[in-house]
Amino acid sequence: MSEHLMQTYGRQPIAFTHGEGVWLYDENGDKYLDAVAGVAVVGLGHGHPVLAKALCEQASRVIHTSNLYRIPKQEELADRLCGLSGMDRVFFCNSGAEANEAAIKLARLHGHNKGIDNPAIVVMEKSFHGRTLATLSATGSRKVQAGFEPLVGGFVRVPFGDADAVAKLAEHHNNIVAVLVEPYQGEGGVQIPQADYLDRLRAICDGNGWLLMLDEVQTGIGRTGKWFAFQHSNCLPDVMSLAKGLGSGVPIGACLARGAAAEVFTPGKHGSTFGGNPFACTAALTTLSVMAAEDIPGNAASIGTFIRDTLKRELGQVPGVREVRGQGMIIGVELDRPCGELVKMALAEKLLINVTSDNVVRLIPPLVMNREEAALLTDKLAALIWAFLN
Ligand SMILES: *Cc1c(COP(=O)(O)O)cnc(C)c1O
Numbered sequence: 001m002s003e004h005l006m007q008t009y010g011r012q013p014i015a016f017t018h019g020e021g022v023w024l025y026d027e028n029g030d031k032y033l034d035a036v037a038g039v040a041v042v043g044l045g046h047g048h049p050v051l052a053k054a055l056c057e058q059a060s061r062v063i064h065t066s067n068l069y070r071i072p073k074q075e076e077l078a079d080r081l082c083g084l085s086g087m088d089r090v091f092f093c094n095s096g097a098e099a100n101e102a103a104i105k106l107a108r109l110h111g112h113n114k115g116i117d118n119p120a121i122v123v124m125e126k127s128f129h130g131r132t133l134a135t136l137s138a139t140g141s142r143k144v145q146a147g148f149e150p151l152v153g154g155f156v157r158v159p160f161g162d163a164d165a166v167a168k169l170a171e172h173h174n175n176i177v178a179v180l181v182e183p184y185q186g187e188g189g190v191q192i193p194q195a196d197y198l199d200r201l202r203a204i205c206d207g208n209g210w211l212l213m214l215d216e217v218q219t220g221i222g223r224t225g226k227w228f229a230f231q232h233s234n235c236l237p238d239v240m241s242l243a244k245g246l247g248s249g250v251p252i253g254a255c256l257a258r259g260a261a262a263e264v265f266t267p268g269k270h271g272s273t274f275g276g277n278p279f280a281c282t283a284a285l286t287t288l289s290v291m292a293a294e295d296i297p298g299n300a301a302s303i304g305t306f307i308r309d310t311l312k313r314e315l316g317q318v319p320g321v322r323e324v325r326g327q328g329m330i331i332g333v334e335l336d337r338p339c340g341e342l343v344k345m346a347l348a349e350k351l352l353i354n355v356t357s358d359n360v361v362r363l364i365p366p367l368v369m370n371r372e373e374a375a376l377l378t379d380k381l382a383a384l385i386w387a388f389l390n
Helices: 049-061 072-085 096-113 133-138 163-172 197-208 259-263 278-293 296-315 341-348 371-389
Strands: 016-020 023-026 031-034 089-093 120-124 155-158 176-181 211-215 239-242 253-257 321-327 330-335 354-356 360-363
Touching (some): 072 278, 089 096, 096 120, 096 133, 096 176, 155 163, 163 176, 176 197, 341 354, 341 371, 360 371
Parallel strands (some): 211 239
Antiparallel strands (some): 016 023, 023 031, 321 330, 330 360
């Protein structure tokens, strides 16, 4: 391994040369079943021919022109995302952290416009919002924050899934402007709140004039079996951030807003050199059209249910397995002990999985996975977890 990379990652000693669908091939030509999808990024799977063709064509025409000019693909993508979500306007950037930075800036500016000069944003324990200073300050993990103090201020933290705790804040704080929350926590160990959680947060925000801001960086773009996770509830957010699945691996992030929140940013208040360039927007537009044409969110719902049901059947009664949970194709298997070792064990069995929050196996496969591949995944994983616990 090169001595010239900063040591920010604990990498597995393997590199992949190419892929097809849910399969990745290493330098020896060995084939791996991918249940990570580049961390919930490649929903369409690897080597998708329609995406490859669209990107080649766009690359040979024009890749980047800057936001000094109109970008028709960016306009088309904004229209499509608003059509799918019910939001009104979009700001494009290049990552999840940047999409959340835009949301945080928007909320603060909204506060200042209302005369609140020390605006605060409610955030959750165990949340993950990114690695920039503002987003790591919003993140509910000491591991992410340690060593980077002083943190960015203006965040108030409550337990995830506890709407009453959010409601109580209104009694003691008069400077809250927004609630920032993941509909389902991903990095936090695939945490699924009560079904009415978002609706209750919506009501609290409406009652207090706060913005409801959803971090759908991981849960958006079909991952949970709907286009967006909030579509499992009965409400709309004021702000929503997207990234991971949006460009199928070509970096793109988006901050969407609705109603008054959509009018907060005015020229000069925010920007990005790369954000929403023709190449990245082509990746996102193609991702959305292939997903719509093949009802890939629907596939994520049914195959995700199959994976969960199968794992519950095979592991539900196994001592050491605490819970199998998830929504669509974000699935967690929580064990009663740290299980990072499972990643290596799976690799030896030609299976790619992820462990998050120390003791939760997280499955976030390509959304195009079929029944046969899902059965192979559950067979392999159940055997591995059984072997690990015994
Ligand atoms: C991955 C993730 C982010 C950060 O995205 P980056 O593209 O790595 O900056 C933010 N929020 C959530 C919920 C995520 O899962």
